[in-house]
Amino acid sequence: MSEKKRPLKADDLTKIDVYSDPRFTPDGSGFAFVSMTVNDKKEYESHLLFQRLNEKYPSCWTFNEAKNSNPRFSPDGKKVVFQSDRSGVPQLWLLHTDGGEAWQITTFKHGAVNPVWSSDGKSIIFSASLEKGDDVTNQEEQSKEEQRKEKEDKSKKPIVITRLKHKSDAKGFHDEKYSQIVLYDIEKSTFKQLTDGEAHHNFEDISPDGNQILYTANLNEDADYELTNDLYLLDVPTGDTTKLTDSTGGYGSASFSPNGNRIACFGHEYDYLGATLNELYVLDINSGERTLFSKGWNFQLGDAMIGDTRLGQSELGPVWDENGKHLYFIGTDHGSTGLYRVSLDNAELETLYEENNHVFGFSYHKGEFILGISTPTDPCNFYHLNSQGKLKRLTNANEEFLGNVTISEPEELTFKAEDGWDIQGWLIRPYGFEEGKKYPFVLEIHGGPHAMYGQTFFHEMQLLAAKGYVVLYTNPRGSHGYGQEFVNACREDYGGKDYTDLMSAVDNALETYNFIDQDRLGVTGGSYGGFMANWIVGHTNRFKAAVTQRCISNWLSFYGVSDIGYFFTKWELGKNLLEDPAKLWDFSPLKYAVNVETPLLIVHGEKDYRCPIEQGEQMFTALKHLRKEVEFVRFPDANHELSRSGKPEMRIERLNHITRWFEKYL
Structure with missing residues (x-):
């Protein structure tokens, strides 16, 4: 470890460029992508960048203080459509790829997002949030002052709730707006609404001939009580809709084959409820036959990796090759994510790239790929994977930053749980590590529980190491990456073998590493x-x-206050409040507050609708009433995503409180 480099700091998260959403040009000679940064105003800002494969550095296509994202090339490569909130809400803009100023093409009151071109380049399909009776041919954008006034007026009115699904952590309390699919005719500069009704219609793909739209939705009468998500096929000329699935599962990431006769998608039928692994299906549009291609794979399709520097979406698949013979996708396995291919002729699965790191997105063009890759010591970069499997680095994101800051390489370890199961984890040594010294220790526990720690950059872990702690993070049973039985194993057993897995991890670390001070152990985790x-x-x-x-402290109240409580409680614990309150109380940490002797800091967002702040408040009140050592830090205007996408200044403050607490007691 070079001592010439300084230790990482909490506010360094504002110095990290986060890359996402790589998109090949139609001719495969270059790619566009999104770079998210924190500006001088301590606000997120994202821009579109472009780089040719034979160039060393990208050029910037946008320059304003706004969030620009979702770049999509026209089929001829001469234009890019993208979304930008420079006017106050996300709208669609067009840009010539050979230079010039972008021009705005939508002025929808509540914005327009996620644009996609038709294959003939004559139309752009996008999603818009619309109210009943809205006219897409006469949408007027509000000024920023009008937006501010509407928000102020809304805050003074009561909210009337009639639905079970009336709030979500990302959006807050729901209103009467629904996501609808709209088609923009470029030549005529006209808009046509393709879907309507009181349901969210999530655009998936447009057929190669432009006559069919694929979307997902729950259009059932009992949609308010269901968690299913069906695939639908909309015939654009006639407006006829065909339901492709039978309301027994959830489906998404769907796309047409190059000839338009088949559809590939991820999905499952809730065999293990929220712990069910994704499957890969191919549907034949003409026959209605659905074929399962992932039988026996036993790993999660998609990206289940947890990190705190991944802002922005990227392609995860499934993506067709140009001949319709193969599908490409990202998969999650043993602390890593990689790029995979399956043959539709024989269902043979191949690993195209997996190097014990985090592939967070990709773009495909005629046998070649742009891969977005993060490692524990590199937040992100793009690489070119050619048809011979040779990998070439294309970008140098965060080069100056990484050249000045010490980032520690984690040590991978595997240990035995009490019942003999193998548990994977990683340990980071503290900054300036010296043999013979004893160091305090922090155990990190991920959320989900069905997620995965692994080989990706994690600012929080590196910060704790920079502050002088040995950091251990593991994937106890319930985590993704180790098969269906493993990810399902914590259900109805919260605080059981998942707890002993974590204690075994600590025991193993203490036995293996003599530099850990067993009298200075700390623990933290979220959700x-x-x-x-x-x-x-x-x-x-x-x-x-x-x-x-x-946190969650009381499962009885969680059932009624969380945006997911009414189903998640039953899914994970086996019973809901109305069925077995005694069982939920046994699973509730609040029941055991009298036993707590460890000084506890409670960190919570005021607008967390996933694990509402009353969960933290109950824990604080009980411990304070019992005269225990406890402190409660409440973050205004912060939701469940505080640590990952919260306001930069609040994210820094959160880290400062965590390190302050450990410095005080460890």
Whole structure:
């Protein structure tokens, strides 16, 4: 480790460029992508960049202080459509690829997002949030002052709730607007609304001939009580709609084959409820036959990796090749994500790229790929993977930053759980590590619980190491990456073997590494990890400090206050409040508050609708009433995503409180 480099700081997260959404040009000679940064105003800003494969550095296509994203090339490569919130809400803009100013093509009151070109380049299909009776041919954008006034007026009116699904963590309380699919005719500069009704219609793809639209939705009468998501086929000329699935599962990431006769998608039928692995299906449009191609794969399709520097979406697949013979997609396996291919002739699965790191997105063109890759020591970069499997680095994101800051390489480890199961984890040594010294230790626990720690950059982990802590993070049972039985194993057993997996991880670290001070152990986690931090301090006193973040403390109240509580409680614990309140109380960390001797810091967002702040508040009140050592930090205007996409200044403040607490007690 070079001591010439300084240790990482909390506010360094504002210095990291985050790349996402690579998109090949139609001729395959270059690619566009999105770069997210934090500007001088401490606000997120994203721009479109472009780079040819034979160039060393990208050029910037947008320059304003706004969030520009979702670049999509026209079929002839002469234009790019993208979305930008420079006018106050996201709208669609067009840009000539040979230079010049972008021009705005939508002025929808509530914005327009996720544009896609038709294959003939004559139309752009996008999504818009519309109210009943809205006229897409006469949409007028509000000024920023009108937007401010409407928001102020809305805050003074009561909210009338009649639906079970009336709020979500990302959007807050729902209103009467629904996502609809709209077609823009470029030559005529006209708009046509393709879907309507009181349901969200999620655009998936347009057929090669432009006559069919593929979307997902729940259009059933009991949609308010269901969690299914069906595939629908809309005939554009006639307006006729065909339902392709039978309301027994959830489907998405769907796309047409090059000849338009088949559809590939991810999905599953909730065999293990929220712990069910994704499957890969191909549907024949003419016969209605659905073929399962992922039988026996036993790993998660898509990206289940957790990190705190991944802002922006990227392609995960499935993506067809130009001949309709193969599908490409990202898969999650043993702490890594990689690029995979399946043959539609024989269902043979191939690993095209997997190098013990995090492939967070890709773009495909005639046997070649742009891969977005993150490693534990590199937040992000793009690479060219050619048809012979040779990998070439294309970008140098964060080169100056990484040249000045010490980033530690984690050490991978595998240990045995109490029942003999193999558990994977990683350990980071502290900054300036010296043999013979003893160091304090922090155990990190991820949320989900069905997610995965792994080989990606994690600012929070690196910060704790920079502050002088040994950092351990693991994937206890319930995590993705280790097959269906493993990810399902924590259901109805929260605080059981998942808890002993974590304690075995600590025991193993203490036995393996003699530089850990067993008298200075700390623990932290968020969401499910917050539940587990609460559970741990109620069941053992071995930790000298704990930080619980966006936690769950009381499953009885969680059922009625969380945006997912009414189904998640049953999914994960086997019963809901109305069926077995005694069982839920046994699973609640609040029940064991009297046992807590560990100083506990509670960190929570005021607008967290996933794990509402009353969960943290109950834990604080109980511990304070019992005269325990506890502190409660509430973040205004912050939701469940505080640590990942919250306001930059609040994210920094959160990290400062966490490190302050550990410095005080460890």
